[in-house]
Amino acid sequence: MKKPVSLFFLLLLSISLFTCRKDAAIIGKKLHIKVFVKNLEIPWGMDFLPNGDFIFSERDGKINLLKKGASTYDMVMFRFVEVSEGGLLGIAADPDFSNTQHIYIYETTTADSNRVVRLKLENDVLTEEKIILKGIPKGFNHDGGALRFGPDGFLYVGTGDALIPNLAQDKSSMAGKILRIDKNGNAAPGNPFNNRVWSYGHRNVQGFDWNKDGKMIATEHGPTSEFGWCCHDEINLIEPGKNYGWPLALGGTEQDTLTPPLYHSGNDTWAPSGGIFINGPEWTTWENNFVAAGLRGQRLIRFSFDGSTTSVLEKNDTLTGVFGRLRNILQAPDGSIYFTSSNLGSTNPLPLPGDDKIYKLSFE
Numbered sequence: 113m114k115k116p117v118s119l120f121f122l123l124l125l126s127i128s129l130f131t132c133r134k135d136a137a138i139i140g141k142k143l144h145i146k147v148f149v150k151n152l153e154i155p156w157g158m159d160f161l162p163n164g165d166f167i168f169s170e171r172d173g174k175i176n177l178l179k180k181g182a183s184t185y186d187m188v189m190f191r192f193v194e195v196s197e198g199g200l201l202g203i204a205a206d207p208d209f210s211n212t213q214h215i216y217i218y219e220t221t222t223a224d225s226n227r228v229v230r231l232k233l234e235n236d237v238l239t240e241e242k243i244i245l246k247g248i249p250k251g252f253n254h255d256g257g258a259l260r261f262g263p264d265g266f267l268y269v270g271t272g273d274a275l276i277p278n279l280a281q282d283k284s285s286m287a288g289k290i291l292r293i294d295k296n297g298n299a300a301p302g303n304p305f306n307n308r309v310w311s312y313g314h315r316n317v318q319g320f321d322w323n324k325d326g327k328m329i330a331t332e333h334g335p336t337s338e339f340g341w342c343c344h345d346e347i348n349l350i351e352p353g354k355n356y357g358w359p360l361a362l363g364g365t366e367q368d369t370l371t372p373p374l375y376h377s378g379n380d381t382w383a384p385s386g387g388i389f390i391n392g393p394e395w396t397t398w399e400n401n402f403v404a405a406g407l408r409g410q411r412l413i414r415f416s417f418d419g420s421t422t423s424v425l426e427k428n429d430t431l432t433g434v435f436g437r438l439r440n441i442l443q444a445p446d447g448s449i450y451f452t453s454s455n456l457g458s459t460n461p462l463p464l465p466g467d468d469k470i471y472k473l474s475f476e
Contacts (some may be wrong), residue, residue: 145473147454149178149185149448150466157203157217157259158442158470162210162226167233169217170471171199175231175238189231190314194220195404196252197272201318203257204267206295211446214241215294216267218259220470226250228259228297244297245308251275254316256289262324265433266300267293267443268310269329270302274358277338278322279358280313288314288358290330290350304353310462313356313370319440323400331384331404332379334363345382346373347415349403349422375415375424383407385454386440392447394475403430405438405451410461412438435471436461448474 135308149155154171164180168185175194179184179292191198198220206214215231226248232241248256251274258270260291273280273288280288283305292300292310299308327349334344344363348356348371357363357370366372395401402415406464412433416425431438439454452470 122332129279134437142476143473145471147466148472149467149470150468152418152456152468154199154439154456154468155256155470156199156201156440157356158440158450158452159203159205159215160442160444161205161233167203167205167215169200169203171195171201173200175200175203175215175217177233177238179236186236188233190220191217192222194222194250196220196255196354197261198226198250198255198257200256200259202270204259204261207265209428213349216244216259216295218257220250221246224250224256226265226271228293230295231452239380242296244295245269245291245293247286249274249276249279249285254333256317259316259317262321262328263290263326264300267295268320269293269404269453270320271314273358274317275315278361279313280358281355281360282427283307283309283312286313288316290314290317292352297450298403302352308423310352311350311354312358313354313358315358318385319390319404321402323389323402323417323421324391325421329387329389329402329415330388331422332373333383334381343377343381343385345377345378345380345409347384347387347424348376349401372423374417375427377409382409382413384409384410384413385438386442386451388441388449390449394447395435403441403449403461405441407437407439407454410436412441417443433461435469436464436467448472 157169166178173191175189177188192249202218211229225244230242254272256271269291279285290311291308316333335341346363354371357366363376383402404413412430414428439452441451453468455467
């Protein structure tokens with residue numbers, strides 16, 4: 113099934129747009145945003161293959177492949193998933209994809225759980241090879257969905273508390289955790305509790321990435337009503353075995369053995385989802401910053417850190433309210449940035465014409 117890709121439908125937003133958003137960090141460069149793909153059903157996971165092909169998921173179950181240089185994409189698989197905050201979520205290509213042709217996905221099944229599945233892409237045909245991990249608790253909300261290979265070659269999985277907050281404190285449960293597994297779904301060597309758990313005490317993890325020094329930063333959704341608490345979305349420095357506090361403490365109030373966030377939103381609401389570190393000198397002062405996509409916040413949120421990545425030096429908001437709810441973000445091998453909108457089905461804001469979309473942010 114082929115659909116058009118708007119590779120040259122330019123929005124031509126200049127750096128003045130970022131200036132009015134109090135984020136004129138890139139001075140003297142001409143920054144452009146294009147609609148890369150449109151008319152999607154809540155695009156969620158994205159990744160690039162070694163040959164430049166682009167693979168991406170839609171939450172309703174579609175997996176699509178856009179060949180490098182092509183003007184249309186093909187749906188290469190449809191998954192039967194349960195959609196609420198769950199569905200077909202993260203997608204990650206094997207770092208050794210050239211030899212294995214493996215693609216990994218995180219999905220909410222219509223049966224009893226979230227799971228991680230290994231697929232194989234050969235001659236542009238995608239087939240299921242193996243369910244490598246199942247039994248991750250699911251809920252109508254709080255299903256996590258982050259999926260990415262770390263610099264150590266292991267697969268990291270962000271999960272939610274499945275609307276049962278105390279599961280986040282149960283180290284034998286996979287809910288409310290960041291998991292670290294091998295390519296067959298087994299606990300990776302060196303995990304702190306001799307199981308798949310890498311860190312715990314999380315409410316809902318939908319994004320993470322590593323900087324050049326191997327420091328891992330994750331986004332986390334703060335509460336909306338639990339215990340009368342609100343907001344306090346988080347940016348966390350993830351370290352093995354650490355307890356990030358949910359539901360024992362509101363973000364920023366952690367004490368004793370609980371690990372506080374590097375930064376939290378206070379009474380503001382970001383609803384942060386995907387996040388990446390920006391690489392490449394062309395991004396000047398954005399380089400080595402962590403950028404998160406905000407859903408309710410309707411913006412990209414950029415953080416700069418001190419040299420040890422143990423404190424936030426500055427936070428800046430970009431594109432506030434321009435494209436509505438923003439879901440995920442990815443940097444391509446050529447250094448350009450791709451981010452997705454998530455407005456379909458929303459009433460605040462209403463979808464824009466052609467939503468949902470994947471946008472490309474680059475210099476030209």
